[in-house]
Amino acid sequence: DVKVTQSSRYLVKRTGEKVFLECVQDMDHENMFWYRQDPGLGLRLIYFSYDVKMKEKGDIPEGYSVSREKKERFSLILESASTNQTSMYLCASRSGRLHYEQYFGPGTRLTVT
Amino acid sequence: ILNVEQSPQSLHVQEGDSTNFTCSFPSSNFYALHWYRWETAKSPEALFVMTLNGDEKKKGRISATLNTKEGYSYLYIKGSQPEDSATYLCAVFQGGSEKLVFGKGTKLTVNP
Numbered sequence: 001d002v003k004v005t006q007s008s009r010y011l012v013k014r015t016g017e018k019v020f021l022e023c024v025q026d027m028d029h030e031n032m033f034w035y036r037q038d039p040g041l042g043l044r045l046i047y048f049s050y051d052v053k054m055k056e057k058g059d060i061p062e063g064y065s066v067s068r069e070k071k072e073r074f075s076l077i078l079e080s081a082s083t084n085q086t087s088m089y090l091c092a093s094r095s096g097r098l099h100y101e102q103y104f105g106p107g108t109r110l111t112v113t
Numbered sequence: 114i115l116n117v118e119q120s121p122q123s124l125h126v127q128e129g130d131s132t133n134f135t136c137s138f139p140s141s142n143f144y145a146l147h148w149y150r151w152e153t154a155k156s157p158e159a160l161f162v163m164t165l166n167g168d169e170k171k172k173g174r175i176s177a178t179l180n181t182k183e184g185y186s187y188l189y190i191k192g193s194q195p196e197d198s199a200t201y202l203c204a205v206f207q208g209g210s211e212k213l214v215f216g217k218g219t220k221l222t223v224n225p
Contacts, residue, residue, distance in 0.1 A: 004156070031211065042217035043202065050211055058212065090157070099145055101159030102213065 023091030136203030140184035
């Protein structure tokens with residue numbers, strides 16, 4: 001079974017803190033993704049990576065950065081957390097072929113106070 | 114910008130009812146459509162990946178159809194059970210993009 005794991009299920013941080021969300025997949029997938037999910041807005045893509053050290057902006061990259069130093073690990077970084085970044089964050093991975101489904105992690109519910 | 118619309122937003126049915134919901138998308142440059150089920154406190158899980166016009170896929174009591182010419186897909190659940198309660202997400206790939214674009218989902222509640 002493909003496993004996508006995320007470092008925390010719940011996280012509470014203060015405004016201005018630097019926050020790291022980690023995602024690891026064990027299926028040697030080329031592509032990895034970070035989404036956030038907010039009520040009424042659906043899943044929105046923040047950043048994705050199609051290879052080690054490669055990254056592309058998604059639809060809402062502002063306030064975020066990412067790092068992919070190893071194929072299995074994709075990190076989302078909030079340089080200076082703000083209250084409007086309180087959300088559910090989902091990581092996903094996928095084989096390089098578009099006909100294959102994405103596999104999601106369990107999500108991290110981040111609260112910024 | 115690719116816009117994926119799902120309807121209805123939410124649905125309440127009784128156990129045993131059959132139900133269906135819709136995903137609409139621009140038909141131009143279509144590449145693939147995905148359906149996912151997202152149960153509370155769990156990760157979204159893939160139900161179907163569909164690419165060809167007229168595709169029909171089935172998994173147990175759940176089935177889906179695809180019309181790429183008119184830009185829609187239907188998801189059907191026959192004889193709904195409480196364990197079918199979840200949010201059902203539709204997502205579409207357009208040619209030339211590595212990004213899946215998700216609809217906002219249909220939240221299904223099946224009452225026992």
